[in-house]
Amino acid sequence: MKICANLSLLFTDLPLLERIRAAADAGFEGVEIQFPYEVAAQDFRAALQSAGMPLVLINLPAGDFMTGGAGLAAVPSRAAEFDSALRQALDYAQVVQPQRVNVLAGRLAEGVSREQALDTLVERLQKTTSAFAGLGIGVLLEAINLHDMPGFLLNTPGHLLQILERVGQRNLEAQLDLYHMARMGLDPAECVRQLAGRIGHVQFADVPGRGEPGSGELDFQPALRALADTGYDGWLGAEYRPTGRTENSLGWLAGWKQ
Numbered sequence: 001m002k003i004c005a006n007l008s009l010l011f012t013d014l015p016l017l018e019r020i021r022a023a024a025d026a027g028f029e030g031v032e033i034q035f036p037y038e039v040a041a042q043d044f045r046a047a048l049q050s051a052g053m054p055l056v057l058i059n060l061p062a063g064d065f066m067t068g069g070a071g072l073a074a075v076p077s078r079a080a081e082f083d084s085a086l087r088q089a090l091d092y093a094q095v096v097q098p099q100r101v102n103v104l105a106g107r108l109a110e111g112v113s114r115e116q117a118l119d120t121l122v123e124r125l126q127k128t129t130s131a132f133a134g135l136g137i138g139v140l141l142e143a144i145n146l147h148d149m150p151g152f153l154l155n156t157p158g159h160l161l162q163i164l165e166r167v168g169q170r171n172l173e174a175q176l177d178l179y180h181m182a183r184m185g186l187d188p189a190e191c192v193r194q195l196a197g198r199i200g201h202v203q204f205a206d207v208p209g210r211g212e213p214g215s216g217e218l219d220f221q222p223a224l225r226a227l228a229d230t231g232y233d234g235w236l237g238a239e240y241r242p243t244g245r246t247e248n249s250l251g252w253l254a255g256w257k258q
Helices: 016-026 041-051 076-096 114-133 157-167 178-183 188-194 221-229 253-257
Strands: 002-006 030-032 055-059 100-103 138-142 172-177 199-204 235-238
Touching (some): 016 030, 041 076, 055 076, 055 235, 100 114, 114 138, 138 157, 157 188, 178 188
Parallel strands (some): 002 235, 100 138, 138 172, 172 199, 199 235
16 A cells, blocks of 8 residues: 645645645655646646655545535536536646545535435446546446534445445545545544445545644554455555644654555
8 A cells, every 4th residue: 555645735835836846845745636737737737746645536626625615526507516626626637637536525515415416426427437438447436424514415434335325336446535534433444445446546634633644542453453354455645734834744754554
């Protein structure tokens, strides 16, 4: 397992493109970013190539989700907006070549039943997986805790498995965030075992503060052992909020890389 830096949360004292080189210099082996679209794709690609860093993951544009709205992927009335977001992500991905893209399910919209929302999500994931299959890029689906994001549609491994089965596409996998599972009161190691063979990407942060490993109460070792035992050999994404400067929050990194 290799470790990548989430540029949306780490090295944020630097301009976005400079964070790529900073991550490489700090010892990370790749980078991920939530929403890179503010930067021209050609510029982002050039910075990746200059630093010799692979781009592990980006998100599809999610509309108003990050400002508290329902997002796009599970709102029936936002089909045109979702299609536009998908086109934008496809055009961007053709240039920067991420290994995977994450589709945020979003929150339950007002006036929409949970069943309607999930039906819509399944339909749009089928469209997304078909579109990205042509680029050889995998698609991810994530569960997020209800404390940080009230109303988020998917919160547990069971929720993820239900949608993965309904979509039925081989290039759709689970994105497992150990922080979100622990915040839901679940055992991260058991979550790994529940999703064994269906995990495409893993992210982490300590609990409860979402800081770097060692800043909170979460023992990561059982989950890391479970990942190894179940054959996961993908990336671990450091998606935490440093308690100080990012460079001073990396005491855990050398041990994890071993």
